[in-house]
Amino acid sequence: MSASNERAPSAWPDERFWSRFDSLETRHQHAQSAHESVRRNLDALRRERPAELAEVWNRYCEVIAELDRSTAEIESFRSQGMS
Numbered sequence: 152m153s154a155s156n157e158r159a160p161s162a163w164p165d166e167r168f169w170s171r172f173d174s175l176e177t178r179h180q181h182a183q184s185a186h187e188s189v190r191r192n193l194d195a196l197r198r199e200r201p202a203e204l205a206e207v208w209n210r211y212c213e214v215i216a217e218l219d220r221s222t223a224e225i226e227s228f229r230s231q232g233m234s
Contacts, residue, residue, distance in 0.1 A: 175225050182218040189214045 164172075189211045195205050 171228065175221065175228055178219075179221040179225055182214065183220045184216045186218050 165170075189207065192207050193211050196207050
């Protein structure tokens with residue numbers, strides 16, 4: 152095996168790393184779940200109760216913004232490496 156295939160981090164990430172990772176991942180999963188739920192509500196209202204569409208649309212936009220923020224935080228965390 153070549154040296155490039157054998158490379159591993161010099162030290163495993165510490166507890167601070169895993170705590171931060173778990174927090175970010177939980178936040179991201181909650182945002183994904185909220186997105187799925189709001190998206191289903193949006194689809195249902197579009198057909199059944201169009202008068203309530205504006206309220207659910209605003210909630211959808213809020214959820215998408217949170218999903219974007221949590222994704223960006225995970226990307227930033229990822230780009231920092233395991234140091």
